[in-house]
Amino acid sequence: MEAARRPPVPLLRLLLPLLAAALGAAGRGDPGPVTCGSVVKLLNVRHNVRLHSHDVRYGSGSGQQSVTGVSAADDGNSYWRVRGRTAAVCQRGTPVRCGQAIRLTHLGTGRNLHSHRFTSPLSGNQEVSAFGEAGEGDYLDDWTVVCSGTYWAREDEVRFQHTSTDVFLSVTGEQYGRPIHGQKEVHGMATSSQNNYWKVMEGIFMQPSEAFQMEQHHAEL
Numbered sequence: 001m002e003a004a005r006r007p008p009v010p011l012l013r014l015l016l017p018l019l020a021a022a023l024g025a026a027g028r029g030d031p032g033p034v035t036c037g038s039v040v041k042l043l044n045v046r047h048n049v050r051l052h053s054h055d056v057r058y059g060s061g062s063g064q065q066s067v068t069g070v071s072a073a074d075d076g077n078s079y080w081r082v083r084g085r086t087a088a089v090c091q092r093g094t095p096v097r098c099g100q101a102i103r104l105t106h107l108g109t110g111r112n113l114h115s116h117r118f119t120s121p122l123s124g125n126q127e128v129s130a131f132g133e134a135g136e137g138d139y140l141d142d143w144t145v146v147c148s149g150t151y152w153a154r155e156d157e158v159r160f161q162h163t164s165t166d167v168f169l170s171v172t173g174e175q176y177g178r179p180i181h182g183q184k185e186v187h188g189m190a191t192s193s194q195n196n197y198w199k200v201m202e203g204i205f206m207q208p209s210e211a212f213q214m215e216q217h218h219a220e221l
Contacts, residue, residue: 031154032208034082037092039107040203041078044069044171045157046194049184050078050201051113051169053106053130056180061118064129065111069171069184073202079107083135085142085163093209098147101163105135112141113169115162115188122174126167126188140164154205157197162188168196 034040042051049069054077056066070078084090085101096102104113111130114137118127131137145152146159146168160169167188172195174185189196 032205033095033151034154034200035092035206035208036082036084036090036094036096036102037206038082038203039079040082040205041073041201042080042104042198043201044184044186044195045197045199047171047173047184049171050075051080051104051186051198052078052183053109053111054180055109058121058127058129060121061127062116062129064114064131065109066180067113067128067130067186068176068180069186071182077106077108079203080104080113081107081135086137086139091209093206095208096145096152098145098149098152098158100152101142101144103135103137103141104143104160106130110134112137113143113160114141115165115167115169116140117165120185120187122176122185123172123187125170125172126162126165126190128169128186128188143169154200157199159192159196160198166190168192169198170196 047069049071052070052075053065053067057063058066083103083105085103109130112132114131115126115128120127142163143160144163146161147156152158167190170189171184171186176183
């Protein structure tokens with residue numbers, strides 16, 4: 001692993017505009033759907049680590065920014081913004097549908113969750129990295145949300161399938177040494193298993209759009 005020389009982005013400065021917009025973020029009594037524009041932490045359910053990235057590059061494979069799993073719930077580098085797929089706009093507050101392709105943009109570095117046909121350094125599965133600048137990368141940043149029902153619900157365990165190579169975002173327990181000692185490898189697996197289920201944990205959640213609220217109201221009538 002090689003540490004990249006890049007000034008850190010103050011996390012508080014990035015979160016404040018989102019906090020002001022997230023009028024319904026605090027309550028989790030009725031969590032509702034995950035919406036575009038929300039900033040979330042994602043927990044790998046089996047291995048109890050949160051999806052994480054940082055300015056440390058892989059020393060092999062693509063040499064791009066590494067993506068790992070960390071156990072600390074309060075880690076500031078585990079926030080990801082939910083966005084529409086490459087070259088598409090998903091308006092803030094729009095609920096994400098099961099089967100929809102999205103991007104997950106790392107809040108601290110502005111790079112997108114990415115995969116490609118490089119081999120991951122520890123397990124020999126497919127490498128997962130963070131790629132792009134200021135939230136713009138390429139079509140290999142797109143992941144399909146695999147879940148049951150109509151929308152990606154905040155309390156559900158879901159999978160993320162890479163739209164171009166079909167692998168599932170996974171953790172199988174391999175652990176790095178220095179300089180990121182104790183962090184787990186995140187990679188893409190060709191098969192579905194308990195290693196590729198994720199759940200939304202902490203975050204700032206945009207309120208669902210008016211159109212969604214009207215749809216839910218009519219469904220209850």
